[in-house]
Amino acid sequence: xxxxxxxxxxxxxxxxxxxxxxxxxxxxxxxxxxxxxxxxxxxxxxxxxxxxxxxxxxxxxxxxxxxxxxxxxxxxxxxxxxxxxxxxxxxxxxxxxxxxxxxxxxxxxxxxxxxxxxxxxxxxxxxxxxxxxxxxxxxxxxxxxxxxxxxxxxxxxxxxxxxxxxxxxxxxxxxxxxxxxxxxxxxxxxxxxxxxxxxxxxxxxxxxxxxxxxxxxxxxxxxxxxxxxxxxxxxxxxxxxxxxxxxxxxxxxxxxxx
Amino acid sequence: xxxxxxxxxxxxxxxxxxxxxxxxxxxxxxxxxxxxxxxxxxxxxxxxxxxxxxxxxxxxxxxxxxxxxxxxxxxxxxxxxxxxxxxxxxxxxxxxxxxxxxxxxxxxxxxxxxxxxxxxxxxxxxxxxxxxxxxxxxxxxxxxxxxxxxxxxxxxxxxxxxxxxxxxxxxxxxxxxxxxxxxxxxxxxxxxxxxxxxxxxxxxxxxxxxxxxxxxxxxxxxxxxxxxxxxxxxxxxxxxxxxxxxxxxxxxxxxxxxxxxxxxxxxxxxxxxxxxxxxxxxxxxxxxxxxxxxxxxxxxxxxxxxxxxxxxxxxxxxxxxxxxxxxxxxxxxxxxxxxxxxxxxxxxxxxxxxxxxxxxxxxxxxxxxxxxxxxxxxxxxxxxxxxxxxxxxxxxxxxxxxxxxxxxxxxxxxxxxxxxxxxxxxxxxxxxxxxxxxxxxxxxxxxxxxxxxxxxxxxxxxxxxxxxxxxxxxxxxxxxxxx
Numbered sequence: 001x002x003x004x005x006x007x008x009x010x011x012x013x014x015x016x017x018x019x020x021x022x023x024x025x026x027x028x029x030x031x032x033x034x035x036x037x038x039x040x041x042x043x044x045x046x047x048x049x050x051x052x053x054x055x056x057x058x059x060x061x062x063x064x065x066x067x068x069x070x071x072x073x074x075x076x077x078x079x080x081x082x083x084x085x086x087x088x089x090x091x092x093x094x095x096x097x098x099x100x101x102x103x104x105x106x107x108x109x110x111x112x113x114x115x116x117x118x119x120x121x122x123x124x125x126x127x128x129x130x131x132x133x134x135x136x137x138x139x140x141x142x143x144x145x146x147x148x149x150x151x152x153x154x155x156x157x158x159x160x161x162x163x164x165x166x167x168x169x170x171x172x173x174x175x176x177x178x179x180x181x182x183x184x185x186x187x188x189x190x191x192x193x194x195x196x197x198x199x200x201x202x203x204x205x206x207x208x209x210x211x212x213x214x215x216x217x218x219x220x221x222x223x224x225x226x227x228x229x230x231x232x233x234x235x236x237x238x239x240x241x242x243x244x245x246x247x248x249x250x251x252x253x254x255x256x257x258x
Numbered sequence: 259x260x261x262x263x264x265x266x267x268x269x270x271x272x273x274x275x276x277x278x279x280x281x282x283x284x285x286x287x288x289x290x291x292x293x294x295x296x297x298x299x300x301x302x303x304x305x306x307x308x309x310x311x312x313x314x315x316x317x318x319x320x321x322x323x324x325x326x327x328x329x330x331x332x333x334x335x336x337x338x339x340x341x342x343x344x345x346x347x348x349x350x351x352x353x354x355x356x357x358x359x360x361x362x363x364x365x366x367x368x369x370x371x372x373x374x375x376x377x378x379x380x381x382x383x384x385x386x387x388x389x390x391x392x393x394x395x396x397x398x399x400x401x402x403x404x405x406x407x408x409x410x411x412x413x414x415x416x417x418x419x420x421x422x423x424x425x426x427x428x429x430x431x432x433x434x435x436x437x438x439x440x441x442x443x444x445x446x447x448x449x450x451x452x453x454x455x456x457x458x459x460x461x462x463x464x465x466x467x468x469x470x471x472x473x474x475x476x477x478x479x480x481x482x483x484x485x486x487x488x489x490x491x492x493x494x495x496x497x498x499x500x501x502x503x504x505x506x507x508x509x510x511x512x513x514x515x516x517x518x519x520x521x522x523x524x525x526x527x528x529x530x531x532x533x534x535x536x537x538x539x540x541x542x543x544x545x546x547x548x549x550x551x552x553x554x555x556x557x558x559x560x561x562x563x564x565x566x567x568x569x570x571x572x573x574x575x576x577x578x579x580x581x582x583x584x585x586x587x588x589x590x591x592x593x594x595x596x597x598x599x600x601x602x603x604x605x606x607x608x609x610x611x612x613x614x615x616x617x618x619x620x621x622x623x624x625x626x627x628x629x630x631x632x633x634x635x636x637x638x639x640x641x642x643x644x645x646x647x648x649x650x651x652x653x654x655x656x657x658x659x660x661x662x663x664x665x666x667x668x669x670x671x672x673x674x675x676x677x678x679x680x681x682x683x684x685x686x687x688x689x690x691x692x693x694x695x696x697x698x699x700x701x702x703x704x705x706x707x708x709x710x711x712x713x714x715x716x717x718x719x720x721x722x723x724x725x726x727x728x729x730x731x732x733x734x735x736x737x738x739x740x741x
Contacts, residue, residue: 058469079471091463095328096519105459109470114452141517157466167469 009072011036011165011196012057017066019049019056026052030066030221034165034198034213039191041201041211041227045240048218050200051087054167058084070165080109083163085154087170093143093150100138102153103129106160121160128159132182148179155186166190168199172206184210204240207231293543307436308428308495308542312534312553314439315492316504318446320512320530322488323505324523325481327513329461333388334376335505337395338482339489341372343402343498346423347409354412356419358434362490369486372398402498426497426550428538435494442491446484450523457481458519496537497550507557508533511564514571533557587690589636592629593656594663594689595619596639596646601714609647657717663689664710665700671711672704678711 012034019027027049034040042050055061057068059075070078083106106128107121117125129135132152137145142153151171158166171183187210190197201207207214208231216222216230216239223230223239300306326335345368349361372394379390406420422430450457460467460477468474485505492501512525537553544552566574595618599610616626630646633639638652648656663685670681692700710716 055465058465059471060465060468076471079469082469084466084469086463086465090465092328092330095462096513096517096522097458097462098517101458101518102462105455105463105466108455108459108467111455113456116455 008036009069010034011071012198013069013072014057015067015069017053017056017068018064019052019061020064025064026219027056028220030217032215032221032224034196036196037191037194038196038213039187039211040196040198040213040215041207042198042215042217043201043204043207043239044217044222048239050202050217051169053217054169054198054200058082058167080161081164083158083161083166085158085166085168085171088147088150088154088173093145095142097142098138099129099134099140099142099145099153100125102142103138103156103160106157109161124162125156125160128156131159132156132186146176148175151175151179152182155183164195166195166197168197170200170202173202204236290543294539297539297542304429304431305542307431307433308538308549309535311431311436311439311495312428312538312549313531314436314443314534315488315495316508316530316532316534316553317527318439318443318488318530319492319501319504320508320526320528321446321450321523322481322485323507323509323530324512324519324526325457325461326485326505327509328519328522332502332506332510333391334373334482335485335489336502337376337391338369338372338486339493339498339501339505340395340402341398342366342369342486342490342493343399343423344368344405345490346420346493346498347402347405350409350420351405354414358438362438365490365493366483366486368398369489370483373482373486399498422497423493424497424499425548426493426495426500426553428495428541428549431495435491439491439495442484442487446488449480449484453477454520495534495549496553497548500550500554503554504530504533504557507554507561511557511561514561514564514568517570529557529560533560585632588629589633589638590655590659590690592619592626592633593638593648593652594659596648597656597660609645612641612644612646615646659689661717662692662697664714664716665697665704665707666692667710667712668704668707668716669700681711 010033012032014030014032017027017030017032018025026047030053042053044050052061056063057070057075059068068075070082075082100122103125104117104121107117107124111117111121126135126138129138132155134149134152134156137149142150145153155168155171158168172180175183187197187199191212199211201210208227212227213225214227214230215224216235218239218241223235296302297305297309300309323332323335326332342365345364345366346361347364348368349364350356352360352364375394376387376390379385379393380387409420419427419430456467456472456477460472460474464474467477489501489505492504496504508529509522509526511529512522515525516522533553533556536556537549540552540556541547541549564572566572569575592615595615596610599614599618600607603610612626612630613623615630616623619626619629621629627641630639630641633646633652634641637649638655639646639648641647666685666688667678667681670676670684671678706718708716708718
């Protein structure tokens with residue numbers, strides 16, 4: 001079901017956002033608007049503040065300055081419309097929960113304090129697990145999964161949130177080729193259903209294929225817009241500086257392709 | 259640092275006046291049998307208080323400890339339990355009596371102050387949690403020891419009975435203590451029962467919980483408050499020094515037994531109750547024995563049992579699985595040796611001398627006889643008069659293992675471009691690991707090849723099913739090939 005977003009506020013609007021650790025700014029004066037129904041990749045070199053931007057937007061880090069609006073309001077008001085896929089390393093995979101337990105956590109935002117997930121929530125969680133081809137592993141303890149399978153569990157949890165706007169922190173990091181392809185399919189399907197997805201991405205060589213909009217970040221915002229407009233040698237050079245050897249290869253291939 | 263703290267504590271205990279609090283063990287003529295009978299009859303009210311209190315504290319500590327262990331905060335329990343000591347002393351000084359309410363309030367206050375100091379050191383210095391916990395644990399404990407020594411020297415202080423707080427004296431539990439324990443346990447059960455999903459999610463993935471807009475700090479500090487309640491109410495029975503063991507050990511044992519948080523909470527609470535009851539029992543039947551150490555020993559025994567016998571993570575199970583795998587590989591190698599001997603003889607005979615198998619395996623005759631006997635027990639071969647023959651199942655397994663070996667060798671030489679004399683050792687290991695699915699893929703990949711890199715025939719599915727030697731098929735194949 002496509003929603004008409006033309007009359008509503010954009011899913012994400014960031015104004016003059018600044019985040020500092022020990023007074024050293026790691027993000028400085030970011031202005032950003034993510035339009036509804038877009039698939040946006042955040043790219044930039046290591047230490048550019050990609051994950052920091054995501055966490056700041058989600059209120060996980062204090063802002064030094066600026067503001068963030070989700071669907072035109074504060075995050076707290078629209079938390080249910082916002083889904084989140086953290087980095088895999090952020091949790092302890094020896095924790096005594098199984099795959100189904102974790103996916104059910106995606107339903108927790110819809111439940112008041114003290115209410116346990118019910119049968120309807122279980123049905124949704126099962127459907128989401130099936131969507132990432134993980135249903136047969138539902139009863140496995142989460143430590144007993146490969147890197148790609150762990151990522152799929154997190155994606156299924158996000159799907160179970162049934163949100164309109166998703167933030168994903170490095171979902172492609174350290175996954176096998178099959179999982180990478182599955183995630184790309186999933187992202188396109190979410191876009192087709194009118195969801196807005198913002199993804200922190202580290203791999204420059206795939207960024208152009210995966211996303212229809214890009215945010216080029218290096219402490220400051222270098223550029224943001226449709227991939228075709230911002231994935232240019234000049235802007236990439238400006239984002240990565242001379243620091244990356246892969247860059248010259250990618251820039252070269254850009255020149256070669258028609 | 260901690261060892262030093264214990265040493266100081268021991269010093270205080272040995273220099274203090276003999277304990278005045280009534281120890282039930284001293285009242286009657288001591289006799290293990292009659293004491294045990296008194297304990298189990300539950301006639302004596304002090305037995306009922308000691309047992310009930312110890313089990314309640316085990317339940318409560320087990321519940322809270324499970325959350326500490328999965329949050330990797332086990333040392334937090336240790337720090338909090340030592341940090342409450344000055345509060346206990348101040349609570350006593352309030353009215354110079356062991357007023358449970360005053361002591362409870364003082365101890366909870368001191369414990370929470372300790373928790374806040376830990377957070378403050380972490381937030382404002384470059385120290386990590388371990389240094390902060392070490393500082394709070396030892397310094398608060400030191401202040402507590404100083405205050406305790408002062409109380410001992412005050413008029414009437416020697417009869418305070420405060421030293422029970424150091425190592426625990428379940429026998430000194432009164433009805434007020436048990437009611438307090440019951441209240442705290444109900445509170446802990448209620449909070450964990452009601453906010454189970456909140457406590458689990460904030461423990462597992464704090465960032466995700468905050469992205470839902472949840473008040474994560476509130477859940478964290480309410481858990482710490484419950485923890486402080488549990489510690490303080492348990493002090494009288496188990497003592498400051500060892501209460502952290504009752505938080506950590508039952509939970510650690512439970513963690514070995516299960517992969518689910520709910521089950522872990524149940525096991526942990528159950529182990530805690532069991533350890534509490536055991537501590538109360540030994541303390542009662544023994545002569546003037548403190549309760550805390552016996553509870554902790556009982557908990558430690560449960561932990562060792564879990565370590566050894568847990569179904570999935572236990573050491574015995576793991577050893578058993580490894581041994582059974584080793585035995586399977588040994589059986590398969592014997593089957594293969596018999597197959598090879600038959601193959602060398604052109605499959606003309608279906609019976610093979612054990613001596614030839616020994617030669618093939620480069621083993622003594624005794625060793626080969628033992629291995630053949632093992633095959634016989636597994637129903638894979640039968641032996642009579644020094645000669646051995648496959649059962650149908652044995653033949654099938656032998657063909658499978660030889661096929662796996664030769665397919666793998668062929669795969670390595672074809673696909674990985676290894677020389678034929680480099681592939682045998684690798685295949686020796688892999689042959690035991692290949693699953694059916696992989697074998698089928700290998701066959702497809704190799705176009706159902708019939709011969710391995712050394713020119714030997716690869717047993718096919720027909721041989722496995724029919725029990726016919728591969729020579730016949732080879733003849734048919736050769737004819738077809740010639741045609």
